[in-house]
Amino acid sequence: MLAAKTAVAAAVAWYLAPAVPFADAEYSYYAPMGVLVSMYPTVADSARAGVQALGGLALGIVLGFGGLAAVTAGAPAVAAIALVIGAGVALGGIQGLGAGRDWIAIAGLFVLLLGGGHADEFSLSYLLTMAFGVLVGIAANYLLLPPLYLREAGAQLTALRERLALSLERLADDVEAGGVDRERLDRESDELASLAGAVAAGVGEAGRSVRGNPRGRRRATEQEQNDRAWSSLERATLLTREVTEVLARRPQVTKEGGRGRDRQLSAALRDCGDLLAAGASADAMTDAADRASAAVTRYARAVVAQTDDTAQPDSAFAVAGHLSRIVQLCGPAEVRG
Incomplete structure (x- = not known):
């Protein structure tokens, strides 16, 4: 064209x-x-x-x-x-x-x-x-048919949301299995950063395509939804990468108390991934957000109760905080379309 x-x-x-x-x-x-x-x-x-x-x-x-x-x-x-x-x-x-x-x-x-x-x-x-x-x-x-890239930006945002959900799911599998592949986690973190950069460019181009475009006046709300979605997912991406970095560098857990806490962590990661995968359905997101919030709370309480474990408590607290923030960003009150 x-x-x-x-x-x-x-x-x-x-x-x-x-x-x-x-x-x-x-x-x-x-x-x-x-x-x-x-x-x-x-x-x-x-x-x-x-x-x-x-x-x-x-x-x-x-x-x-x-x-x-x-x-x-x-x-x-x-x-x-x-x-x-x-x-x-x-x-x-x-x-x-x-x-x-x-x-x-x-x-x-x-x-x-x-x-x-x-x-x-x-x-x-x-x-x-x-x-x-x-x-x-x-x-x-x-x-002559001025282009709008709102739909393409929305598809990119959906792809990023699904990729974040997959990353958290894989982290849950690693924690549940008792070990992590540090090289793979580093590689996935870099891939997330690259994907987020591409999404930022797509959302920016979509915003520019609306300005001065007679077709864009009727779809201003869609652009606002994309902007809000990107604002949440950008921070969720940073938090997911932080969680990945912490889990890739933490020492292996051997004590029974630490393994019990890991089961709570695995459940919290998995439920946060389910929240991201829930998409824009308000009902599905509400249920997923409730489960994720409860799972993160249980993990945080387990961390407080077992600070003498061999795993670094400061890192565990950081992970709990990051997961809690992801729930806040991507929960039903922050549905971005």
Whole structure:
């Protein structure tokens, strides 16, 4: 869809570019280029990138005139080129210029080498024709089925919730079996971090796809639900990774009291996993939350009652606290859609 819209917009910009006021039709080929720099998956991204590109072009044009002034003053052409390119690349290091950073040195070089004795005419045509292409690109993205990524973000959030549930289930199996595979737990923790990063990017893109999108006005509530869900699941992911880290590093439990506490821990992990797997059903989540809360409470009481065990009590208290927080974040009062 993006490719099709870009193709249509580039053709329209090329066809209409000769009618741009104050611009020479000879430079109409810059209009499709303006479309290219402004076509992004979302309307908001298109508008931002287009404005940034035009800002970079304006800075580059100023640099190009500076290079021409240096040549007029008697500086060698090679020195003027070096000056323009060096200054353009240096300004391109300013992060705030965004997509416009790449165009500063290019625009300066074009003005210096192609402007010649008609630098004023070339620069004005260059900037206006590119601006026209940017406007056509933004208009095409707005009018031709502007994309919404809310459904995709929701699917990513569901996948993260299910992956967290699976991680807690596996931890429960390990604790119940009496040993853990530290390398596997470290690997799973890293995988959770990568998945959470991908989900954060997806939710962010979905939010941008709503802004400036006429189709997004009717689905603002869905975006709010995604934002709330991500807020809870982001913290639940961090807590799950903390629990994984603690359990991967704790010493092996050998005393009977410690093994009894591990049975409570295994039940708490499993019930917390069931809570995450319950999804958005209010009834199912209420029941799962009640079971998880009771299981975590039993484990916490077992920790308090057996602080003289060989397992590190501070770590056990930390695990109990993390699991309790997961229940609070993902329970029925925090259903995120």
